[in-house]
Amino acid sequence: AQPGPVRLQKLSAPDSGIVELRLERPEAKNAIGKEMLQGLRSAIEEVDADAAATVVLVASSVPKVFCAGADLKERRLMGPNEVRDFVNSLRSTFSSFEALSIPTIAVVEGVAFGGGLELALSCDLRICGEDAKFSLPETGLAIIPGWSYGSPVICEANFHYRAGGTQRLPRIVGGSRAKELIFTGRRFDAVEAVTMGVVNYCVPAGEAYQKALELAREINQKGPLAIKMAKKAINQGAEVDMSSALAVEEECYEQVLQTQDRLEGLAAFAEKRKPVYTGK
Numbered sequence: 700a701q702p703g704p705v706r707l708q709k710l711s712a713p714d715s716g717i718v719e720l721r722l723e724r725p726e727a728k729n730a731i732g733k734e735m736l737q738g739l740r741s742a743i744e745e746v747d748a749d750a751a752a753t754v755v756l757v758a759s760s761v762p763k764v765f766c767a768g769a770d771l772k773e774r775r776l777m778g779p780n781e782v783r784d785f786v787n788s789l790r791s792t793f794s795s796f797e798a799l800s801i802p803t804i805a806v807v808e809g810v811a812f813g814g815g816l817e818l819a820l821s822c823d824l825r826i827c828g829e830d831a832k833f834s835l836p837e838t839g840l841a842i843i844p845g846w847s848y849g850s851p852v853i854c855e856a857n858f859h860y861r862a863g864g865t866q867r868l869p870r871i872v873g874g875s876r877a878k879e880l881i882f883t884g885r886r887f888d889a890v891e892a893v894t895m896g897v898v899n900y901c902v903p904a905g906e907a908y909q910k911a912l913e914l915a916r917e918i919n920q921k922g923p924l925a926i927k928m929a930k931k932a933i934n935q936g937a938e939v940d941m942s943s944a945l946a947v948e949e950e951c952y953e954q955v956l957q958t959q960d961r962l963e964g965l966a967a968f969a970e971k972r973k974p975v976y977t978g979k
């Protein structure tokens with residue numbers, strides 16, 4: 700763990716491979732300013748370079764808040780060019796995060812507003828506590844949700860994303876619902892979030908981390924390359940037409956066919972034991 704607004708911690712055995720990334724800026728409700736952005740970038744680079752990492756949990760150390768979005772105070776002091784540079788840097792950071800080859804899970808307890816919700820939306824899965832509150836309030840600030848696009852610049856991207864809040868939310872909840880939420884910027888609660896599919900699970904307040912860890916542990920039991928190839932096939936397939944998507948699936952399947960882990964899975968089934976996967 701390092702000091703600063705983003706803390707990265709690697710869990711130890713038996714949870715090796717699971718990495719925790721925690722936002723820790725209590726005085727500003729985890730608002731994302733320059734320092735937080737730098738912390739996120741470094742953490743993503745470190746996870747991307749860690750061949751042993753299998754799942755990332757994105758959580759907060761601050762009670763009752765996941766992230767209050769952009770640092771509106773810092774933003775006010777920036778000139779237009781500085782804002783553009785900052786937002787571009789944020790976009791590439793979110794896109795690089797989204798392009799990580801391993802699953803990412805957002806743990807939302809409390810508030811996820813604006814860029815905070817966009818950060819959660821850029822995770823593969825979202826778990827929230829029942830007192831979580833969500834909103835994309837940008838139109839009320841006379842801007843639009845738009846924090847991610849383009850080709851990821853940090854990690855070895857295997858596909859391109861064009862997806863900020865106006866793109867990620869409709870892909871999850873449908874265009875009409877996303878329009879209502881973005882046009883009004885209204886807050887919605889955990890029950891509505893789970894009904895709309897914004898989050899995968901809503902659990903009692905304070906238990907989101909535990910639920911996310913359970914999911915991470917389940918994922919950790921599976922063939923590591925199979926998980927990466929499943930993520931790649933789903934994400935890349937969603938960006939292209941059906942026949943191209945099926946070609947992506949075939950290509951990903953080819954990768955898993957060649958592994959020792961696939962043979963280990965078959966052997967474990969025949970021998971009625973749990974498989975021991977090595978990622979090879």
Ligand code: CO8
Nearest residue numbers: 726727728730767768769770771772786810812813814836
């Ligand atoms: N930025 C900076 N400081 C913040 C922020 C923020 N987003 N949110 C809270 N803080 C600060 C407060 O100013 C306060 O500081 P101080 O103690 O010095 O007054 C401290 O955190 C504690 O906040 P509160 O006293 O308000 O605490 P509450 O528990 O009452 O409320 C809330 C917490 C609900 C999070 C409330 O502070 C709030 O509503 N904050 C604003 C949230 C918001 O509107 N976020 C969306 C921002 S827009 C965005 O993220 C998208 C930007 C996209 C840019 C793309 C451009 C192209």
